[in-house]
Amino acid sequence: MAFYIVRRLAAGAVLALIITLLVYLLLSTSFEDVARTILGQGATDEATAALMEARGWTRPVIVQYVDWLGGAVRGDFGQSVFTSLPVLASVIQRLAVTLSVIVPALLITSILSVLLGVWAASRGGFVDRFAQIIAILGFILPGLLLAIGLVVIFGVQLGWLPATGYVPFGDDPAGWVRSITIPVIVLVTAGVANMSAQVRGRMIDELRRDYVRTLRTRGIPYRRIVMKHALRNAGSPALTVMSLEFIQMFGAALIIENVFALPGFGSYAFNASLQGDIPVILGISAFGVVLVTIVNLVTDIANGWLNPKARIR
Known part of the structure; x- marks a missing residue:
């Protein structure tokens, strides 16, 4: 049973990794639009480019994702682009509601x-x-x-x-x-x-x-x-x-x-x-996958308790 739980949690972690990577790749195409949203639609190209440079959005996408992933593993999901509030605390607060x-x-x-x-x-x-x-x-x-x-x-x-x-x-x-x-x-x-x-x-x-x-x-x-x-x-x-x-x-x-x-x-x-809001979307995606993984795992364990034939070794 312990091995099964570890295996399912590991599978959930891999799934979260894949989903957040795909989400980041999709969001990377809208970095410039997000920068213009922050500055306002009247922002010049120079101001937009400067903001993207300051945010690190001009670096290779895979490098940006690895940086985000390293922080997420440590419990740091970054800050909201628009509110500057920590993503982790905000997600937990909203999830509780x-x-x-x-x-x-x-x-x-x-x-x-x-x-x-x-x-x-x-x-x-x-x-x-x-x-x-x-x-x-x-x-x-x-x-x-x-x-x-x-x-x-x-x-x-x-x-x-x-x-x-x-x-x-x-x-x-x-x-x-x-x-x-x-x-x-x-x-x-x-x-x-x-x-x-x-x-x-x-x-x-x-x-x-x-x-x-x-x-x-x-x-x-x-x-x-x-x-x-x-x-x-x-x-x-x-x-x-x-x-x-x-x-x-x-x-x-x-x-x-x-x-x-x-x-x-x-x-x-x-x-x-x-x-x-890229950091928030990534944090929500990761938490969503983890929550679904935990729910499915608890369901499998409960099924094994109800039905001895379905118990996991």
Whole structure:
């Protein structure tokens, strides 16, 4: 297991290296545009060339990347071109905001999806059709439209929840809950639609297996069979779906955070891309790869715990 963890982490490091190199090569074509953005569109060619020289952007691209990589290995991701703030501290701060929205949404999604999926698969009939209707509605309802509708109703008309903005948990726990309620509802709606359908399908497959019929002939209560045996066997695929759902929610943060004016990872990445803030874009790319690698690794370990046959040596 230890060797597997080290191997996966090493693979994640190599992937981060490749992605950041590709990103740097792509960004290197826009160095002059970034310099003109900093100086203003009326800047002369001489002033632009002088700024590029001062920033080191006239050196060979591979040399610039190696310098950046050496600093990143030491924990120095540079400073933002436009704000001069350290990239590492800014990314961690923004990532904390994003996770404070995604983690509650993922927990609620997982609980509701498991309950709904198991309930539908074990009961069938009207309950099963009801669960499928819920899933279909979640699929067809656009997240952006739902977000705007919730803001108009609960934020503008009723005034129960803030329409935009974010309150840190440390400053006001109740205010934090109110500020993330609508974004969490939007993420949960889409997440339950996807995950509950996956849990339902897997549970139906498990309940049709021979061992379930054997256990029932022995007089074991059906509820115990469902909760102790079938759900455990269906848990491994459900964990995989949950990890994919986490990554999807992380991607959806780009839209959610801009709609609700949340100072998170997604809005930070969006603004940095618009400005061409090279150190920030590189830092975001590296952190994104590392986060996905860790999530996948934790999922594999959890799957091995649930399913002895899938345990990694």
